[in-house]
Amino acid sequence: MGVISNGTTLLDAGAIDSGIATGAMTLIKTLTASNSATLSFVDGSSSVVLDDTYDNYVFKFINIHPATDGARLVFNTSVDTGSNYNVTKTTTFFHASVGESGSDGELAYQAGNDLAQSTDFHQLISNVGNDNDQSGSGEIILFDPSSTTFLKHFISISSTSASSDYMLNAFTAGYSNSTSAVDAVQFKMHSGNIGSGTIKMYGIK
Numbered sequence: 570m571g572v573i574s575n576g577t578t579l580l581d582a583g584a585i586d587s588g589i590a591t592g593a594m595t596l597i598k599t600l601t602a603s604n605s606a607t608l609s610f611v612d613g614s615s616s617v618v619l620d621d622t623y624d625n626y627v628f629k630f631i632n633i634h635p636a637t638d639g640a641r642l643v644f645n646t647s648v649d650t651g652s653n654y655n656v657t658k659t660t661t662f663f664h665a666s667v668g669e670s671g672s673d674g675e676l677a678y679q680a681g682n683d684l685a686q687s688t689d690f691h692q693l694i695s696n697v698g699n700d701n702d703q704s705g706s707g708e709i710i711l712f713d714p715s716s717t718t719f720l721k722h723f724i725s726i727s728s729t730s731a732s733s734d735y736m737l738n739a740f741t742a743g744y745s746n747s748t749s750a751v752d753a754v755q756f757k758m759h760s761g762n763i764g765s766g767t768i769k770m771y772g773i774k
Contacts, residue, residue: 592773592774593773593774594627594771594772594773595623595771595772595773595774596769596770596771597616597617597618597626597770597771597772598610598615598616598617598769598770599767599768599769599770600767600768600770601765601766601767602633602762602763602764602765602766602767602768603765604636604762604763604764604765605762605763606757606762606763607755607756607757607763608755608756608757608763608768609651609753609754609755609756610628610753610754610755610768610770611647611650611651611752611753612650612752612753613650613752614650614651617770618772619714619715619751619752619753619754619770620715620750620752621715622772623772623773623774624712624713624773624774625710625711625712625713625772625773626710626711626714626754626770626771626772626773627708627709627710627711627770627771627772627773628708628709628711628754628756628768628769628770628771629706629707629708629768629769629771630642630693630694630705630706630707630708630709630727630756630766630767630768631706631766631767631768631769632704632705632706632765632766632767633694633697633704633705633706633763633765633766633768634697634699634703634704634763634764634765634766635697635699635758635760635761635762635763635764636699636758636761636762636763636764637699637758637760637761637762638698638699638732639696639697639698639699639731639732639733639760640696640697640699640758640759640760640761641692641693641694641695641696641697641758641759641760642692642693642694642697642705642727642756642757642758642759642763643690643691643692643693643756643757643758643759644690644691644693644709644754644755644756644757645658645688645689645690645691645754645755646658646711646714646721646745646751646753646754646755647751647752647753647754647755648747648749648750648751648752649752649753650752650753651752651753651755654690654753654755655688656688656721656745656746656747656751657686657687657688657745657746657747658684658686658687658688658689658691658743658744658745658746659684659685659686659687659743659744659746660682660683660684660691660741660742660743660744661678661683661741661742661743662678662679662682662683662692662739662740662741663676663677663678663679663739663740663741664676664677664679664695664737664738664739664740665677665737665738666731666735666736666737666738667735667736668733668734668735668736669734669735669736673735682695682741684743686746690757690759691741691743692739692741692759693707693709693725693727693739693741693756694707694727694729694739695727695729695731695737695739696729696731696732696733696735696737697729697730697731697732697758698730698731698732698733698734699732699764702730703730703731703732704729704730704766705727705728705729705730706727706728706729707725707726707727707728707739708725708726708727709723709724709725710723710724710725711723711751711754712724714750714751714752715750715751715752716748716750717748717749717750718748719748720744720745720746720747720748721744721745721747721751722742722743722744723742723743723744723745724741724742725739725740725741725742726738726739726740726741727739756768
């Protein structure tokens with residue numbers, strides 16, 4: 570027995586129609602850093618799909634370990650398949666933090682990490698320590714990056730073992746102020762290389 574809504578078959582013989590959005594995440598590409606200057610995901614290159622195949626895209630960064638102590642993971646987008654990573658952005662940033670001793674806990678808005686109509690790379694992970702056991706992890710969601718009607722929104726959350734032996738929980742969001750389709754995303758440290766770590770790209774219908 571099928572399930573039909575407004576004339577569209579949603580479920581038939583136990584299978585969901587292939588054209589129905591299910592919210593399932595599909596792994597597209599995994600990049601692993603090894604003292605890497607950048608990690609880039611470019612539509613049509615190295616099996617990367619970053620177009621209207623999926624409504625939204627999620628990038629999960631796992632155990633990002635910088636070569637330089639206190640470096641920050643940053644990102645930018647491109648509308649020319651990676652020739653330039655300089656899309657104009659407006660963003661905001663705040664974090665929660667606490668020291669390993671339990672001291673100096675705070676929840677703070679950090680205006681200095683905001684961008685206001687800037688083409689600069691935007692910070693995702695703060696002040697990652699480079700002791701052998703320190704790293705930062707989190708994710709960023711890009712909403713409908715292939716739209717040629719709307720601006721491109723994103724939101725990110727991360728957890729960091731910081732260089733000063735603090736735990737930092739960063740929250741940031743913003744939009745790329747362009748109606749051109751975003752077709753490439755690049756990640757790097759604001760200083761030095763990505764010593765190690767993994768970034769996984771997923772598509773969500």
